[in-house]
Amino acid sequence: MMPPFGLLHRRAWASLFGQLLRPSVLVCIGEVHFHSQVSEAVLISQLKPHQEKSNFVIKTPKGTRDLSPQQMVVREKILDMVIDCFKRHGAKRLDTPAFELKEMLTEKYGEDSGLIYDLKDQGGELLSLRYDLTVPFARYLAMNKVKRMKRYQVGKVWRRESPTIVQGRYREFCQCDFDIAGQFDPMIPDAECLKIMCEVLSGLQLGDFLIKIPWKDVRHEMVAKKGLAPEVADRIGDYVQRHGGVSLVEEMFQDSRLSQNKQALEGLGDLRLLFEYLTLFGIAEKISFDLSLARGLDYYTGVIYEAVLLQTPAQAEECLSVGSVAAGGRYDGLVGVFDPKGHTVPCVGLSIGVERIFAILEERMKTAGLKIRTTETQVFVATPQKNFLHERLKLISELWDAGIKAELLYKNNPKLLTQLHYCEHMGIPLVVIIGEQELKEGVIKLRSVASREEVAIKRENLVAEIQKKLSES
């Protein structure tokens, strides 16, 4: 796999740093100075609609933010890698509306339901912004009577949480979900979901990670569903927690207290199966059990899992509470809630916590002094002479029509130095220079910004020469 930021350059470091340090939430303007409270400022602004314009606060809503071009570049690289992995596992892409009928979301999120954004009743339906991508997926399956589907979805979701923005928690954030719906032989789709988590986290080179399964859930499954005696379940618990899951099967089979108990063997069946598959996938040692993990959202049935990073950069630990970077589990009952006859479709899936991953990688780039190019411009069209706008426009049009990414300054008579500085500032690798002399001789100068070398090439070979240069670099 390629390092995820192979294309980045050192120059953007300063601007990235500036972005990260800038308090993007509150921009105080005008003579009135507000204190630290964003909400106070907004309240004042909203209570006094007829006040002087100079007193209003321009900001994004609480817990939301704009994403700068620098942030968008990082984000798109990460999303591309995640989507690539989802496609590698045969998933189709689905999209659902940003809002759902309010009743579709009620009773799905337990005590978190208070965090759902409702739309104002404007004389139509009662609507709410989606809270995750899982409930809309289940609604889609039930509505279209789909019994089997491997799909991914990438999109924003909204939660009215108390925003603690320094820790990277927002009220609007992106989710990347992969789910397998359908009745299949046990544990095969579950193991694939864990494999996908590992592939994404390895691919993004976030450092060591571990996927934790809450032992509490597993124990509950064994006791409630398989009828295992609680004390036997606890004995199994001793094992899986001590050994982290890796050498689980052999160890437990060597323990006569377990291997002689028929129910214990049955209760261990799914776990053993899962770890067999995880071993075949080469990821068994990445999976562990954790007594401390709490259950997730209300719709989960059975085992859930969560991936945590084991090491984070020292700096990141200061300002980011990293925690879980991916989570998932089985929700066999959710589709049935939507189906009028209660017909259900078993589902298992995962969600990549891309916002935390964005934050970690932005932080790391800061530390490493990585510079990000925010445009992909390949060629700049420049002139050292006055009154050459027409020639520049003709030339750049030729480049655009050939699919070459090109820019020029929107000035009739820009200075050559200004034009060259722009290229250096923006990281544009090539400059095409046209002037009186070149026009007369039917040539164009092609300049490499890095080496400052210039070569004269025939005007008619321009596109071909540029394409050659670009393919070499």
Add this chain to the structure above:
Amino acid sequence: MMPPFGLLHRRAWASLFGQLLRPSVLVCIGEVHFHSQVSEAVLISQLKPHQEKSNFVIKTPKGTRDLSPQQMVVREKILDMVIDCFKRHGAKRLDTPAFELKEMLTEKYGEDSGLIYDLKDQGGELLSLRYDLTVPFARYLAMNKVKRMKRYQVGKVWRRESPTIVQGRYREFCQCDFDIAGQFDPMIPDAECLKIMCEVLSGLQLGDFLIKIPWKDVRHEMVAKKGLAPEVADRIGDYVQRHGGVSLVEEMFQDSRLSQNKQALEGLGDLRLLFEYLTLFGIAEKISFDLSLARGLDYYTGVIYEAVLLQTPAQAEECLSVGSVAAGGRYDGLVGVFDPKGHTVPCVGLSIGVERIFAILEERMKTAGLKIRTTETQVFVATPQKNFLHERLKLISELWDAGIKAELLYKNNPKLLTQLHYCEHMGIPLVVIIGEQELKEGVIKLRSVASREEVAIKRENLVAEIQKKLSES
């Protein structure tokens, strides 16, 4: 340029057709039968929350829809082409939240303001869903005191319009915007915006199109801003409408009634400049004037433009009101509305009407019987034997780790025929087959689904051989 649907296969035709014909808005379930009105069904369902579950209606909100995997494939191909064009012109990507403070949107859209979706007051700020991407961009510029920026943004916007879904109008839809903010020499960014419109529409091969500038606006500019006598402006109007803009300059200069009038010459200055640049860009003949076009949203200043398709497939004309497929214009005053001191940043931009383009291309694919693959799976891992799940899992894991897109059936003992049918149905080109015999000999059978040819290859060369096969096709 490549044809936009080079990767599509014929087999998806049936399913695409099914998607398009399926009434995706209302799914009536249970014993209660509603009439044609969606709203009635919803009203009943929402007024009776305690009714039997079998009476509720599973649907997406009025004017919204899910996008099926087939639709997502078409959509992503179109968006990729549009974004590619925006990047070719040096634009950076920006993202803004789905909702803004309500006050940011008020007084920006004139009589359309009633179509804004407001969020419910849940004890925080008053919020509204964004209505377009232009106002958030202007807010971003003012908030961050950005004086110059070439940016693009792709995202959903929401408008509470009466949905006429057969005509392809939705309450949630995607916009693709490109804008140039900053003080530059006249008409250069404007001409580039028109060039971009032409590149996008040509690239998507939608057929002949024309970009229309409303003459009413141009006349207003000349009379109000340049002080031209209305009757002289009307004389110019006669010209530009008759000639559609192409041979405008020469014609008007030959008309002594115009060339002898100093103000007329001045008034013609910008127009002439624009057409000079459009000629250099090779697109002058694509631009025309239209007396009938109404002004757009409230924030536009000066000239706006709109691209219309000249021909649409006969079938599309029946069920789609195609109309404008791209629009844009200058809005020099908008940033100043947000700036507390009224400092303004001149802007010009365009928006591609991707929803209409999606609808046209889906329609066209229907007519052409094009089949869409909804997954990108390259290899399927199959076995003719029982108890080969472990081998299949080990094998597919190897493929995934090598970056190869691979699938298998989630069954312990699937039939070979079922596995091969799956490949044909899904358009997967290659099958890897492993059985007793192959295991013994240390080989794998590699089968081409199309030709049904099978070759035995050494197990250790598997990944290399597959990569070779895939690069050949």
